[in-house]
Amino acid sequence: MRTRWRAASALVLVPVMVAAAACGSGSGSGSKSGSGSGPHGLITVTTGSTSPFVANFNPFSPTVQPGANGMIYEPLMFFNTARAGDVQPWLAQSYSWNSDGTAITFKLRSGVTWNDGKPFSAADVAYTFNLDVQEPALNTKGLPIKNAVANADGSVTVSFTKPAYQQLVYIAGKTLILPQHIWSGVSDKKTFADAKPVGTGAWTVGKVNSQVMELTANPHYYMPDMPKAKTIRFLTFTGNSTADQAIESGEIDWGGGFVPDIKKNFLSKNAKYAVEDIPLSVTYLVPNYKQGPTADKAVRQAISQALDREFISQSVYNGYAPPTNPMDLLTPNFNSILDPSLADQKFGKADPAGAKQTLQSAGYALGSNGMFNDKSGKPLEITVKQVTGWSDYTSVLQIAEQELAAAGIKLNVQAEAYASFIQDQNNGDFQLLIDNFGYTSDPYQYYNQLLNGSVAPPIGQVDQFGDYGRFDDPQVDSLLADVSATQDANKQKQDYYRIEHLVLQDVPTIPLFAAQDEIEFNGNHVKDYPTTDNPYAAPPIWLQPDEGWVALHIAPAS
């Protein structure tokens, strides 16, 4: 038996070496031949998705395949998620609103073709938006579209039933334009298996199997000298540990997994390994604003004071979770709407004495065990909910538990399965929970999701929009409504400034730090990816459609 095993393993070694040699020579020769002349080379990526790949790129799917959004199908404009206000032409060159925000006209790019060779036209764009009207189930963004018309000059006008300024990101940045000549022949668009997607994008579908999906450069792409790479290969992994193994070994050129102790486990392994961490969302402790101990502002304030955010960021994320501010604002992304008078508002070191003082002056008394009691004399205990297995949050909460204990506040950590966690979050069934919010290029969408009390239903009813803590301040709501009713950036700024002051005063949430969004790049294989100094798009491969914009620019390193 033993000898047979040895023989078998010797046989196996041969194909391993052959495969390795084939890989090496393949990418090597690719990068040599392609010095500036057309797409060349291979980029291997993983989105962290654990589902098998299937040949189905239906863009209406809520769980659309990676790549479909931005790489194969494209929106009209690119809204840079890493930098608010950075809007680039994609399929459209520009847009203009009518006077009251009920109609928008897009001037389209010329010379664009679908990847089957047919020309792209205004009729395709109008068709796409009219689909939302004809088949309301396809209108997953809930856009208030009245109709869309292709104008004689080649532009497109989309009309709305109400002002839609604040839907711009969804209209121009997230609606994928479909070819009328293909989709008009599809009877059931919801369940159409779009195996050979005909898009305008820089990529077409190569091969797809459960573990691997390859996209191949579209040779007729309309943006000059784009894309740079010939092939993008997506791999799927069962979870963090298998993905990390591949990322650390250099097999992945562009990955987005959480690698624990990333300096030691990744960066130190190769001089050309790089990590880009542009703040895209904020990690919060979301307090329940309506019931339980956190309904009292003093408790929220004390928790915030007792935490040492810098220490947590260093201990858990190697410092890759940059500081945030008490206005709940994602910076530097939204610096443009930050009230200059608040620019120096920062979180300091842990201040247990200050936290104790806050609670004492609000009527809480320290018990004989050094822990606070609530106003009825029972111990003040706060339960924080997290998702089981999200190991970084586990570490964050362990530290928070100790820091709060030093301020006399007892924190209980309760881990729940993902689905249960979401259920509790949506029903408002929690005292405190840890989660992150953001990933938008639009400060209105950001604040609206975080703070708009007018759309969050009462506790016990399902909330699937945001403001899970049921923060409720009519002033904030009306300011948000005000922002959404205008296109005047200066007027919006004044509203945002006032919201920031209200947030500072109400403490609706307990922001911790900008969420760690470490994206790993293997500099031996790729270059020209977005960096903190040049954030031309958000770097995460799992962030759509930014990933499509990055894929246009990223190039195999020679």
Next chain:
Amino acid sequence: MRLRYIGRKLGFYLVAAWIAITLNFFLPRLIPGDPVAVIISKQQQTGTVPLGEADQLRRLLGLGSGSLAGQYGQYLNSLAHLRFGLSITVFPTPVIDLVRQAVFWTLILVGIATLLSFALGIALGTVTGWKRGSRLDAIVPATTLLTAVPYFWLALLLVYLFANTWQIFPAQGGFDPALDVGWNGAFISSAIQHSLLPAITLIVASVGGWLLGMRNMMVATLAEDYVVAAEAKGLTPLRVMAKYAARNAVLPSVSGFAVSIGFVVTGQIVMEQVFNYPGVGNLLFAAVQNQDYPLMQGIFLAISFAVLGANLLVDLLYGFIDPRTKEA
């Protein structure tokens, strides 16, 4: 006589199948949560979600229409037409496509590993039972120890040793991603090479059970009068061991084997997680994580029928292997 035996068995299996189908419908719905909530939450991990999207998704996915009883009716109806619905995890892919793809990988890897483990365990068990009291008995605690070690730990250790330290085997995956899936030499050899390490871990972890059972049955059987008689007749030791002792001692292991063959389809969630293997176990894991009822139902159904089918087959075969059972 024989027909009545088969008929009775079939009747039993029909009832069992109905119970399995029904449980299969209700169990996933007992898991707290809601698929739309999971999708929205995942989308919020990568951006803001417009107000009202949740209701739209419910319409798109065709969820939650009608009462539970009504849904059960629809479910039975589509099963009768062999329609298994569309997956939510990778909407709108038919569940059957996903399951078929995964079952293929699992059947080959786990199937072969189970067969090898069984054959190896029975062979070693026969020999150690025959030579009871000799040094060979040391195999028993050794293999039992390997079975007792938590599987994931053993698997990770072997990955560390054979894939990371010595790089004899690839650490993960079902095949080299550079290759095209198909019946070509390069792909098949890559698939085999990727399957060796997981197969070895499965065999190492399970062989002890078969071995122990077989050895103990051998020891018991060897004390039987007919074995003594066979020896007294002067038959060769090999013949006594194989034809007289082992043939009778193997019977309980065969029924155990039937059950494990059925469970082959379940995949090995832990093994597939550790080795990033594209099998049923991983698919099931993803389905549960995403509250993907149709996919869960499809997988559970495949598992239930595989287990029932394997049992039925062995039940019927058992009548031939051991004629006594037919009279019971």
